Amino acid sequence: MTAAIEMVDVLDEPKAIEGRSPFVLAVHRLRKDKVAMISLAVILLIVLMAIFAPVFTAITGHPPNEQYRDIGLTPDGLPRGPNGTFWLGTDDLGRDILVRIAYGARVSLLVGVIATAITVVIGVVLGLAAGFLGGITDTVLARLIDVVLSVPFLLVAIALVSVTGPSLTVTVLVIGCFSWASVARIVRGQVLSLREREFVEAARSLGAGDGRIMFVDVLPNVMAPVIVYTTLLIPVVIVTQATLSFLGLGLPPPTADWGGMISSSQNYYTTAWWFILFPGLALLITTLAFNLFGDGVRDAFDPRADRT
């Protein structure tokens, strides 16, 4: 029925042919991917939870760092399970786990987004420079990429954080400075073949300089793999931050963050299941949503990958 009406429309009044860029087509494909859209909705919910974390405090009346040693702990000093006052139970210091999870989302998302942004900017710029400029620049940068990719990242990250002392800035910088190499390698590989193409020659013949060609002409052509990689990098960064926290190198207490909460729940997992379960679930749901969304983005931007 609808098809018939559309046919008539077309016959009556031919529409102008609309040019659609590969990007628009990819977004179109992504919007039809149910799993990706549900994951995106979950991500948005987590973002909202992070932004409106104070609302959780307002509703429950529990600030994130307030220790309710009387009503929040059992007479033996153990965490209390989920109840009417503390919906998701309390931790080892009698703090409200629900409120701390909401505030913890801020840390995870903030580190996830900022560290990923730093990673991608460094990776894209160095990858572009290496691939496009070639020569000695490429040789030096390619070796640098090899070096960073060969270093055991987590060990060096732990060592660095333990030397400088844990803080949000250090975590973001350490992750950003050690993760860019994979991005740079992907971009470099793409640019190596792109720089031989006619449109680069055309730009040069019009008098464009290296900088203009790199960022205006070549860069848009490497954006698809960069976008895919970026969405898949966010969950990795979130897990890395949580891992550092778990190893005791996260944010200084009493700041609420998921990795730190799971770390302090370790000694209680036999007596207080909620203490590890809820922060663990928050972390798992977040990374799973980002990974499923990233998977959808990959399929949408690389149509070859999933069509048979």
Next chain:
Amino acid sequence: MAMFLIRRIGHGILVLWLISVAVFGLFFVAPSNVAQTLAGRQATPETIALIKHRLGLDLPVWKQYLHFLGNALKGNLGYDYYHQVAVTKIIAQALPITVSLALGAAVLWLLLGVFNGVISATHPRSLADRGLTLFSLFFYSFPSFLLGLLLLYFLYFRLTLAGFNWFPAGGYSPIAGGIGPWVQHLVLPWIALALLLAATYTRLTRGSMLDVLGEDYIRTARSKGIRESRVVVVHGLRSALTPVITQFGIDLGQLIGGVVVTETVFSLPGLGQTAVVAINQQDLPVIIGIVLFASAAVVVANILVDIGYAVLDPRVRLH
């Protein structure tokens, strides 16, 4: 081929040297009070100076580095600050544990990943395909410490409570003490590691298998009336495994310095946990030794992968 090998190994040595400079510089520039720690709280400045002198910490950084490099080339990575044990000996003690962990997990994740990948590729877009993709992404999303703790909770704590004393809470039992206890101590860490890594292999096998199954020679094989299972396993899987093996080499190399969390959760005194202990004590020779050793493992694994590639595909050698 000889030229290719020489060039590739040369690159590897250069990368390792650069890492040694970077790591050495990074850690020695950072403020360290190890002499103070060793001397104790009541130590006089003279004692501290003496300790610094004994450890070579009073020399300029570049002199310390040359000293370190000279010894390293002779196979001596220095001695730990606290017990004067050779770093090479510390690594040699921890390495079998990390290798046991990595290799056992590797067998599991390869089996799991390749099997799931083949099922997915032979039934694309089916319920099984979607289910397996979701399954692998689910575990891929797991932070390794969380998965480890959950396994400990259910398979150690819950089972033991229920009277099944199958798995220990952690620790390591050398293979010399019997295969049984060795496996028993490593099963949970193996599962934890394998579930995390299997996802990459499922995806890789699926993608490359789908490409291969679309090739003409597969159609030929089918048209000759060869059984489908034989077509898939013998004709398809064989060539589809190349990218899987490449990834395998790289992952195995990275695991030598990358199983920090799994070793910590399951109290396995392998390289990762040894490094974490050294980091907490600011025991620089041990940290630098392990970081360098782990980097070398990555470099060597990459070279082996490249050689494998060059053997399989002569075009690679020209570049």
